[in-house]
Amino acid sequence: MxxxxxxxxxxxxxxxxxxxxxxxxxxxxxxxxxxxxxxxxxxxxxxxxxxxxxxxxRVPSIEVSRRFAPDRAVAGWSVVETVTLVAPGSRSPVSVRVRDTVAWRVMHSSEGRVTTIPGGGAATVSFLLDDLPRGRHRVGPALVDVVEAFGVARRLVSVPGRSELTVLPEVVPVGRGRESRALGETGRQRRDHTSGGQDDPITREYRRGDAMRRVHWKATARQGELMVRQEEQHGLPSARVVLPTDPANWRDAHPALGSKLPVSDGFEWAVSAAASIAIEFGLAGSETRVVTLDGSLLADHDPAMTPLFLEMLADITLGDEVDLLSPEPAPREPVIAVVSSLAPREIDALGRSRGPGVRGVAVVVHLDSDPLTPDDSGEGSPGSVARALRETGWLVVETDSVADVAAVLQTPGVFGG
Incomplete structure (x- = not known):
């Protein structure tokens, strides 16, 4: 340490x-x-x-540990952080004022908590961390003001050690958990055909992107490496969500405090919408792939692996380079794109995300509510994107980044109903 x-x-x-x-x-x-x-x-x-x-x-040696409740937070909500302090080797009480270091904002000295670490014991303080941004965040080091016995002098000590806080995208209930007509009769027939199972299924080596529910453990034990069921590749009907990750696709993108990585309120709205769409399709028995405009796989939602899927979405950032391509769009595979600004070539690329016989739904996010965002006009703006997508056969739903995600996704036609 x-x-x-x-x-x-x-x-x-x-x-x-x-x-x-x-x-x-x-x-x-x-x-x-x-x-x-x-x-x-x-x-x-x-x-x-x-x-x-x-x-x-001389300043007493201080050690800290942390825990979060809940241990997985949700974007936009809050979490309680409990910090435990011990002063090993100190037999007398140690008076301290404690605050922590978080990545997304500055915790001011006025937010510090005052406590006394008993000799040979431990003390705890709690902080409410609110308005959490999505992602994986390092919390720490703790900033501890050690106050001497008379209370007239202090010394700030930066105690090493960091903890990871995972903040998942917010998932909103859409209320369409019944099987959607958009899944198609073909998908349901595929699922019914494979649900009967086989005693000796065909297997192959595990490849990155395969759902863990497809792992065949007996074959894995025999081969000494991870194996998956070959015939279950089409065991579930599938859906596709398109989510652009280039900062240029989100006109309100700006450097984040501390990390300087690009962040966007519009993009965060889109990630929450993508997560909610995938979960909703999962309730209808469908597997959902979240992909970029060029078809790169960002996350794969298997209804049996929802926590892992949400952690994948927690890791997505604007400007991510993804080199894992998703399978080609299947016939009748529902496609929902959550977009904002697109260049003409990107509109063409979006069209290739639709399989044969698929109209496609495009949720176009306007960013007019942000006073720092350029006007919604001109080539590539959300307004022009919505018009171009309508002309190419998409069902377009227009919204903005402060709208209620559930209300937008309940718009007739989004889930084929």
């Missing part, structure tokens, strides 16, 4: 008050030629100086 980073000692508010009081006593004592007052003033100033020297020379 790395050594704690220690900052220069400083007087506390009490310490500053003691120094001011000492200076006044010295001034009054000199004015009145009163040695006792001068002595008292010098003693107060000396106390603060000695305390500063003391915390400069």
């Amino acid at each position: 790395n050594a704690p980073r220690r900052h220069l000692p400083r007087p506390t508010r009490r310490g500053v008050g003691v120094v001011v009081a000492g200076a006044l006593l010295i001034g009054v004592g000199l004015g009145l030629s009163s040695l006792p007052l001068v002595f008292a003033g010098v003693a107060l100033v000396a106390l603060v100086f000695a305390s500063l020297v003391g915390v400069a020379i």
